[in-house]
Amino acid sequence: MKYWLMKSEPSEVSVEDVLAMPNQTVEWFGVRNYQARNFMLREMQVGDGVLFYHSSCAQPGIVGVARIARAAQPDMTQFDPESHYFDPRSSADKPRWFCVAVKVERKTRCLDLVTLRRDPDLAQMRVLAKGNRLSITPVAAVEWERILAYLGVDWETL
DNA sequence: GCCAACGTTGGC
């Protein structure tokens, strides 16, 4: 089992928005970066743990715990000329972009960036690396466990 | 709104 941190802008899809969706599950549409796509396409497995992160907002940070609910499938927004995420280079028989489905298990208090940066044990987190812009980053098991302990979440009994 | 950092594009 692997662990991930996935960023979403709350003005687009917040953790509260996902909790209001059927099965508290959302298609992770809109990823247009190959590294992030490849994580979804090649490395994520159903059941993997996810830290739900709010970005581009007043208080960026981890706001929930989730899991991968469905393997990668073509991201339908790439085919929709009306969509902000439309990609004219994609076609139905040759999709370029994919998305997994993510089920939110718990909304948590916001573990904000400042707090994350203060913990030397989390200093190696990919999301905290200087210049990181990846919207999906792997999380080490020790980092995952530390963060869940911070949040008071017991993954095994969710 | 600024801007550092990084990814992508496209001419050569």
Added chain:
DNA sequence: GCCAACGTTGGC
């Protein structure tokens, strides 16, 4: 394949 120009991300 190189790399300059451009676009995007995302914290501040």
